[in-house]
Amino acid sequence: METVVGIEDTEDGKFEDSGVDRSSSALSSPKQISNPIVYKLVRVEGDGRLVPATDDEVMEVGDFLECENSEMHVVADTGQSLECISIERSSSGNLQLECSEGTAEADMGKLNAKLQYIEQILQKVKEEEKQRISCGSPVHSHLNVDSQCSADKFPAMDGKVQSENQEIPSIASSLNYTHSSGSIDQCSRPSEGVIESGSSASAVYSNLKPDLSMSDGEICLDKLSIRELHELFKVTFGRETTVKDKQWLKRRIAMSLTNSCDVSATTFIIKDNKIVRKFEEDSSGNLNAASLISLENMTEEEDGNFKDSSPVKDCGSDDNRVVSETRLGNCSIGYELEDENHQTEQRAAKRIRKPTKRYIEELSENESREHNPRLLISNKSTGHGHVSPTSYVRPAARNVFSEVRIYVTRSDYLGGSDVQIPCVSRVRRSRPRKDNTSLMKFHPTGMSETATKLSNKLLEHCSDAGSEIPDNVLKSRMPAKFHQPASSEPAKEKQCPTTGTAELRQELRPKRADSCSHTSDDDIVTVPTAKGGMRRKHHRAWTLIEVMKLVEGVSRCGAGRWSEIKRLSFSSYSYRTSVDLKDKWRNLLKASSALTPSPADDGMNSRKHGTAPIPEKILLRVRELAEMNSQVPPSYSSSNLAAGAGSVHGRDRSGYL
DNA sequence: TTTAGGG
DNA sequence: CCCTAAA
Numbered sequence: 251m252e253t254v255v256g257i258e259d260t261e262d263g264k265f266e267d268s269g270v271d272r273s274s275s276a277l278s279s280p281k282q283i284s285n286p287i288v289y290k291l292v293r294v295e296g297d298g299r300l301v302p303a304t305d306d307e308v309m310e311v312g313d314f315l316e317c318e319n320s321e322m323h324v325v326a327d328t329g330q331s332l333e334c335i336s337i338e339r340s341s342s343g344n345l346q347l348e349c350s351e352g353t354a355e356a357d358m359g360k361l362n363a364k365l366q367y368i369e370q371i372l373q374k375v376k377e378e379e380k381q382r383i384s385c386g387s388p389v390h391s392h393l394n395v396d397s398q399c400s401a402d403k404f405p406a407m408d409g410k411v412q413s414e415n416q417e418i419p420s421i422a423s424s425l426n427y428t429h430s431s432g433s434i435d436q437c438s439r440p441s442e443g444v445i446e447s448g449s450s451a452s453a454v455y456s457n458l459k460p461d462l463s464m465s466d467g468e469i470c471l472d473k474l475s476i477r478e479l480h481e482l483f484k485v486t487f488g489r490e491t492t493v494k495d496k497q498w499l500k501r502r503i504a505m506s507l508t509n510s511c512d513v514s515a516t517t518f519i520i521k522d523n524k525i526v527r528k529f530e531e532d533s534s535g536n537l538n539a540a541s542l543i544s545l546e547n548m549t550e551e552e553d554g555n556f557k558d559s560s561p562v563k564d565c566g567s568d569d570n571r572v573v574s575e576t577r578l579g580n581c582s583i584g585y586e587l588e589d590e591n592h593q594t595e596q597r598a599a600k601r602i603r604k605p606t607k608r609y610i611e612e613l614s615e616n617e618s619r620e621h622n623p624r625l626l627i628s629n630k631s632t633g634h635g636h637v638s639p640t641s642y643v644r645p646a647a648r649n650v651f652s653e654v655r656i657y658v659t660r661s662d663y664l665g666g667s668d669v670q671i672p673c674v675s676r677v678r679r680s681r682p683r684k685d686n687t688s689l690m691k692f693h694p695t696g697m698s699e700t701a702t703k704l705s706n707k708l709l710e711h712c713s714d715a716g717s718e719i720p721d722n723v724l725k726s727r728m729p730a731k732f733h734q735p736a737s738s739e740p741a742k743e744k745q746c747p748t749t750g751t752a753e754l755r756q757e758l759r760p761k762r763a764d765s766c767s768h769t770s771d772d773d774i775v776t777v778p779t780a781k782g783g784m785r786r787k788h789h790r791a792w793t794l795i796e797v798m799k800l801v802e803g804v805s806r807c808g809a810g811r812w813s814e815i816k817r818l819s820f821s822s823y824s825y826r827t828s829v830d831l832k833d834k835w836r837n838l839l840k841a842s843s844a845l846t847p848s849p850a851d852d853g854m855n856s857r858k859h860g861t862a863p864i865p866e867k868i869l870l871r872v873r874e875l876a877e878m879n880s881q882v883p884p885s886y887s888s889s890n891l892a893a894g895a896g897s898v899h900g901r902d903r904s905g906y907l
Numbered sequence: 908t909t910t911a912g913g914g
Numbered sequence: 915c916c917c918t919a920a921a
Contacts, residue, residue: 789915813909828909833915836912 790825801868804875839876842869
C-alpha cells in the first residue's frame with residue numbers, strides 16, 4: 251500500500267501539471283507538482299481545476315476517448331500516451347505532454363477527456379493493484395507483465411516515433427519526449443505498482459488497442475536456447491553458470507533483469523556496472539541497457555545496432571527499446587532480488603556520469619534545427635547522474651529532441667534512494683558545437699525539471715539556448731544576451747516558446763554536416779584581455795539557415811534594426827545577438843559586393859575559408875537589400891523598407907525559396 | 908539599450 | 915567575434 255501512495259503522488263502531481271499546463275497553455279510550466287489528487291476520475295476544468303467526475307461523465311469520457319483514439323492514431327501520440335497510461339498511471343505525465351504539445355491547440359474538451367480517461371484508468375489500475383498486492387502475485391506473472399509492457403509499448407512507439415520524427419519534427423520530438431518520460435516513469439515506479447498496473451493495463455489496453463501480445467518477455471526467455479540463457483546469465487550476473495535447468499536459468503535471469511532494471515531506474519549505474527564489467531564503463535547508459543536488452547531479446551537487429559554504434563545510436567527505436575527493457579526490469583521487481591549483495595555492489599559501483607559536452611551539444615542541437623529527416627546520423631548516449639533532490643525529475647528535458655531519446659532520469663522511490671540518472675541517447679546531427687560543460691551544472695538545478703516540462707518545442711529551442719547558456723554564464727556576460735531572447739521562466743532557457751518553433755523547424759541546417767571531429771571545444775578560445783581576465787571567445791559558425799533568416803529579417807525590418815530582427819527572426823537563438831546580426835550582415839555585404847562579377851563562381855567565396863559557402867542567391871539578395879537601403883534614407887526607411895523589402899523579397903524568394 | 912564601427 | 919563610443 252505504501253508504494254501505492256507514492257505512486258499516487260506521482261501521478262497526481264503529473265496530472266496536476268498537465269492541468270496547469272493546459273490552462274496556462276504554457277509549455278514550460280515549471281514544476282508544479284503538488285498536491286496529489288486522489289485516484290479518482292476527475293474532470294479538468296478549463297481553468298485547470300480538477301473536479302470529481304460523476305459516473306456519467308466517466309462514461310462519456312470513455313466514449314470520447316475511444317473516438318479520439320482512433321483519430322489520434324494518426325497523430326501517434328495519443329496511442330502511445332494511452333498505452334503508457336494504461337500500463338502505468340505514471341504515464342499521465344506523458345499524456346499531458348502530448349496534449350500540450352502534440353495537440354497543442356486541441357480543445358479543452360479533448361484534453362479534459364483525455365485526462366478523465368486517464369484518471370479512469372488509473373483508478374482501475376489502482377484497484378487492481380490493491381487486490382494484487384493483497385493477494386500477492388507470482389513471480390511469473392511479473393515477468394509476463396513486464397514483458398507485456400515493454401512489448402506493447404515499444405514496438406508501437408518505435409514505429410510511431412520514427413515515422414513522426416521524419417515527418418513531423420516537432421511532434422516527433424514531443425513524442426520522444428513523451429515516450430521517454432513514460433518509459434522512465436515506468437522504470438522508476440515501484441515494482442508493485444508496475445505489476446499491478448501491468449495487468450490492469452493489459453485489460454484496459456486491450457480495449458484501446460487490440461494488439462496486445464501476451465508475454466513477450468517470457469517468450470523471449472523461452473525462446474532462448476540454454477546456451478543463450480547461459481550467455482544472458484553471464485552478462486547479467488557477470489559469471490558463468492553451468493546450470494542446465496532452463497527454467498532455473500530463466501527465472502534467475504528474469505529476476506536479475508528485474509533487479510538491474512530497478513537499479514537502472516534508480517540508478518543506471520548499477521546496471522552499468524554489471525554490464526560494464528564487460529565494457530568497462532561505457533559512457534552510455536543506453537548502451538548498457540541496450541546490451542541487456544539485446545541479450546534478452548536476442549534480436550539481431552538490435553544487437554547489431556548497439557554494437558555498431560555504441561556511441562551512436564539511431565534514435566527512436568533503439569532508445570525505446572532500451573527503455574522498455576529497463577522498464578521491464580522495474581516492473582518485475584517485486585521480487586526482492588536474490589541478492590542484496592548485488593544491490594550493494596551495484597550501489598558501490600554506481601558513479602555519476604558526467605554529461606559529455608558532446609552530449610549536451612547534441613541535445614541542444616537536436617532540438618532546434620534538427621528535425622531533419624536524417625534520423626540515423628549518429629547518436630550518442632551518455633548518462634550522467636545527479637541526485638535530484640526532491641522531485642523525480644522528469645525526463646531530462648534536454649535530452650529530448652526529436653531524434654534523441656531520453657531514457658532517463660527519475661528517481662526511484664524504491665530504495666528510498668532517489669538518485670536519478672538520466673541517460674540519454676542522442677542523435678547528433680550536425681555540428682559538434684560548443685562546450686556545454688557548464689550545462690550540466692545547470693541541469694540539476696533548474697533546468698532539468700523545467701526543461702522536462704517544456705514542450706518539445708521548447709526543448710528544442712532551449713537546447714540551443716541551453717548550450718549557449720553555459721558559455722555565457724561562464725563568461726559572465728551571459729546575462730544580457732542570454733535573457734534577451736527568451737522569456738523566462740524559472741529556467742533559463744525558455745526562449746523558444748513563441749517564435750522559435752516555426753522558425754526553427756524551417757531550419758534544417760543544410761550546411762554543416764561537419765562532424766564531430768573537433769567539436770566541442772574548438773569553438774571556444776580563451777583570449778587574454780587587458781582587463782586582466784581571460785575572455786572566452788566563442789565562435790559559432792553561421793548556418794545557412796541563419797543567414798537566410800538574417801537576410802529575410804533585414805528585408806523585413808531593414809538593415810540597422812538589428813534588435814528587431816533579433817526579436818523576430820532569432821528569438822530562438824540565444825546566441826546571435828543583435829550585434830552578431832549586424833556583424834554578420836556586414837560580412838554579407840562585403841561578400842556580396844565582392845561576389846558580384848561572375849555568377850559562375852557563385853557563392854564560393856566563403857568556401858575558401860572553410861566556412862560554409864553562402865549561396866549566391868543569398869548574396870545577391872543581400873546586395874539588393876543593401877542597394878535598397880542605400881537608396882532609401884534611413885529616415886523613412888521603415889515604410890520604404892517595407893516596400894522595398896517586398897520587392898526584394900519576391901525576387902529572393904523566387905531564388906531560394 | 909541599441910547602433911555603428913574599428914579591431 | 916569582441917569592444918567601445920555614441921545616441
